[in-house]
Amino acid sequence: MTATLTAPGALRADDGRLVLEVAGVVDEVPGTRTLVLRRPGGGLLPAHPPGSHVVLDCGDRRNAYSLTGDGSPCEEYRVSVLLCPDGEGGSAFVHRLAVGDIVSASRPRSAFAPVSTARHHLLVAGGIGITPMLSHARAAVRWRRSFELLYRHRPGAGAHLDELRGLCGDRLTAYTSTPEMLAAVRAALADRPLGTHVYVCGPTPLIGFVEETAAELGWPGERVHAERFSADLDAGEPFTAVLARSGSRVPVPSGTSLLTALEQAGVAVPNLCRQGVCGECRVPVRSGRPLHRDLYLSETERAAGDAVMCCVSRSVDDELELDL
Amino acid sequence: MTTALSARVARFPFPFATDSYRYLTNVEPARTPVTTAAGGWGAGVLDVDDDYAVELAERAAVLAADPTRCQELPHMRVASWDALTTLLPELAAACPGETSLERDGDRWTWRNDLLGTARTFTVGDDDSLPEGPLAFLGSQIQDDVVLLDQREGALWADAGLVTFAADWSMGFDVGMRFLEVHGPVPRVHEAGVVQRAERFLMRLQPGEEYRRTNWTMTVDRRLDTSTETYAEWGRDRRLVVGDPALPDRLHLRVEVQHLIRLGVSNAICFLVRTHLLSLRELATVPEWRQRFGAVLAELPDDMADYKGLTRFRAAAVDWLTAG
Amino acid sequence: MGAEHTSVPRWGSEWPAPDPSARTVLLVGFGARGCAITAAWAADVPAGRPVEVLAADDADESVLAVLTARIAGARVGWRLMLAGPEDDVLAARAVALRAGVLDAEIRCAVTSTDRKRVYCPHCRATTTTTAPVAGETPCEGCARRLHVYAHVSRRAGAYLGFMADAEEVA
Incomplete structure (x- = not known):
């Protein structure tokens, strides 16, 4: 997963952040750079479930990048970053890093873990969406879980392809043609043992295809798991945040996030990724219906309607009363 | 004896900050030292004390008599390895003289002179630890262990080694949702306490550690007050009332519960360490005697009933407040 | 299906329809x-x-x-x-x-819901009974009087019973 974020505002205390040294830089395929990160003095880094990410300080912004290891405690993390020339600059920052540079990262955060009860794991990756799937595949091999990986990449630009072939053997099928990939995904979703879970990471249309096809073929939502690059969100309707404790009213115009509006009104809210992934900026809701646009809250939590991830989510009603 | 007794009092996690008690999601970060009227506790996750060898011998005896106290649904094996490999280094750090851990990749060698244990095993290789990682962990730490799996927007109590249960049954509860496990507890649902606790736990990130305390009362220093053996200990709740030895037999039972998000498996490791202090020991700290007497007198009947205190509560309050 | 906070299933008053997404x-x-x-x-x-x-x-x-x-x-x-x-x-x-x-x-x-299976943790036998929740039934395994507790295991499909008179002094 690669996410482009806006500039960090009021961030929570930095205790627990990791200071890491760039110990290696690998340009495996054009445009994709892998960073090897270690503690400057060596030593074990925190373990993490497959599919976890770290939030990396990239100059004036913070980006979330998937860790590609199997998650066992080890001395190095690896992230692979696709250069996005039209992006906000985070990937360019990463591509300028050199061996010996020091970066600051969050501890690993998990939002895309495998389901332990799964009888079989169907992994679907598009482009740089391969990064969390590499982590899943490695962990599946280590813990002897049944899995298969379908991977679409551009001709000659398949990040981690050789490594995946060695790791997965015939459990990997790689495609350079989108129609062929989609046909293979549909065929897999049409006939897998009950107990299979599907995981997808890649461009929004691929995720949409997997989710829609799975639903059409009778997969309950509990068996379908998606990791998005970032929440592609519209500007949203304006609304007013009512702060129940102070009694003040904060207008949230279209195009401004609730988090930004709160910050501009002098209300500090802990936050990290500012794109609805990390779960840090959760704010309790007293009344009004939240318009959930985050990737963090569970369906149950959404239905409860008593909390909102204020970095991306908005309000269905004209007013949203917050317990602030 | 005097020394042992005062050491037990000095490190006892006395749980009451006020004169009344209600259920709260009273979680705080782990490893926060607490100063009490008698001493303190809480600097580490594992608390190895003078009862270490005795309690682990008792656990082994309970397990030998009833293997259903150790439960592990098949999908929880990774979580069990994760719990073991997270907590053995913790124990090694807590007892640097008496234990040692050598790691050569996945090949681990563990020595524990407190118990005369020496084992070499390969992380993830079930054959290298025939009793299983959860049972082995339970042979090395005093805490009971429950492992919660996270899926379908809920937590599931899918593994556990519980020999010192306070009136519940791991064997019956295995496989239940977190909310279902707490189904019979009065008041907590109206207050939304369990739902809030579950949501809090589901949001814990890899490596995060919190703790809370819970309490009840037990007759004698009986750690195994599980539902399974209720027939053996139930009568004591009534018999203790007329017993002149009541202040020595009746104990405040405090559980220090740790909640740890395991990194590799994404499971929540729920540790329950049980501390028992007799009313007579407790009364050596006058502040505790007064405070516990007030809490016990004020406790609503339904909560006293759920905790199993109804038979002896009045007698305990009488003794505590007569001092 | 069950009330969210208890292990005792509460079946809806209306029967469900087939899931339209089923294959x-x-x-x-x-x-x-x-x-x-x-x-x-x-x-x-x-x-x-x-x-x-x-x-x-x-x-x-x-x-x-x-x-x-x-x-x-x-x-x-x-x-x-x-x-x-x-x-x-x-x-x-x-x-x-x-x-x-x-x-x-x-x-x-x-x-x-007249009939229920009740698990005895004392002897691990399961007894079928028509006793209500909070009622009593003799255990078919150990003959103890079991209190039928409002606690149900999804994996066993049974209610928990425990000795009803464990605190009585004979």
């Missing part, structure tokens, strides 16, 4: 009333979706063995629907859950 469906009816419901369900499953209907007097070993075999061969998209007395439905649901079927893949219609 194949197994219907299991227990007793005459259960089988009447599965017949109605079979008619409601959209055309073109394979449906198998099993009928049994109760959740005995033979029907549970067939259920286990069907689950082992099922593909994603499969749904299970159970109809009949609570003890039979819970027993069949327990088999399905233990085999990895999700709550979201199971729908139940309970025709009566």
Whole structure:
């Protein structure tokens, strides 16, 4: 997963952040750079479930990048970053890093873990969406879980392809043609043992295809798991945040996030990724219906309607009363 | 004896900050030292004390008599390895003289002179630890262990080694949702306490550690007050009332519960360490005697009933407040 | 299906309909009333979706063995629907859950809650009884009087019983 974020505002205390040294830089395929990160003095880094990410300080912004290891405690993390020339600059920052540079990262955060009860794991990756799937595949091999990986990449630009072939053997099928990939995904979703879970990471249309096809073929939502690059969100309707404790009213115009509006009104809210992934900026809701646009809250939590991830989510009603 | 007794009092996690008690999601970060009227506790996750060898011998005896106290649904094996490999280094750090851990990749060698244990095993290789990682962990730490799996927007109590249960049954509860496990507890649902606790736990990130305390009362220093053996200990709740030895037999039972998000498996490791202090020991700290007497007198009947205190509560309050 | 905060199932007052997203469906009816419901369900499953209907007097070993075999061969998209007395439905649901079927893949219609299975933690026997929750039943394993507790194991499909007179002084 690669996410482009806006500039960090009021961030929570930095205790627990990791200071890491760039110990290696690998340009495996054009445009994709892998960073090897270690503690400057060596030593074990925190373990993490497959599919976890770290939030990396990239100059004036913070980006979330998937860790590609199997998650066992080890001395190095690896992230692979696709250069996005039209992006906000985070990937360019990463591509300028050199061996010996020091970066600051969050501890690993998990939002895309495998389901332990799964009888079989169907992994679907598009482009740089391969990064969390590499982590899943490695962990599946280590813990002897049944899995298969379908991977679409551009001709000659398949990040981690050789490594995946060695790791997965015939459990990997790689495609350079989108129609062929989609046909293979549909065929897999049409006939897998009950107990299979599907995981997808890649461009929004691929995720949409997997989710829609799975639903059409009778997969309950509990068996379908998606990791998005970032929440592609519209500007949203304006609304007013009512702060129940102070009694003040904060207008949230279209195009401004609730988090930004709160910050501009002098209300500090802990936050990290500012794109609805990390779960840090959760704010309790007293009344009004939240318009959930985050990737963090569970369906149950959404239905409860008593909390909102204020970095991306908005309000269905004209007013949203917050317990602030 | 005097020394042992005062050491037990000095490190006892006395749980009451006020004169009344209600259920709260009273979680705080782990490893926060607490100063009490008698001493303190809480600097580490594992608390190895003078009862270490005795309690682990008792656990082994309970397990030998009833293997259903150790439960592990098949999908929880990774979580069990994760719990073991997270907590053995913790124990090694807590007892640097008496234990040692050598790691050569996945090949681990563990020595524990407190118990005369020496084992070499390969992380993830079930054959290298025939009793299983959860049972082995339970042979090395005093805490009971429950492992919660996270899926379908809920937590599931899918593994556990519980020999010192306070009136519940791991064997019956295995496989239940977190909310279902707490189904019979009065008041907590109206207050939304369990739902809030579950949501809090589901949001814990890899490596995060919190703790809370819970309490009840037990007759004698009986750690195994599980539902399974209720027939053996139930009568004591009534018999203790007329017993002149009541202040020595009746104990405040405090559980220090740790909640740890395991990194590799994404499971929540729920540790329950049980501390028992007799009313007579407790009364050596006058502040505790007064405070516990007030809490016990004020406790609503339904909560006293759920905790199993109804038979002896009045007698305990009488003794505590007569001092 | 159950109230969110308790392990005791609370069956809705109306019977559920087949899941329209199901691709194949197994219907299991227990007793005459259960089988009447599965017949109605079979008619409601959209055309073109394979449906198998099993009928049994109760959740005995033979029907549970067939259920286990069907689950082992099922593909994603499969749904299970159970109809009949609570003890039979819970027993069949327990088999399905233990085999990895999700709550979201199971729908139940309970025709009566009179009979229940009660697990004795003291001797590990399970007793079938018509005692209500908070009532008592003798354990068929150890003959102790069991208090039927408002606590149900999804994996065992049984209520918890515990010795009703453990605190009495003989």
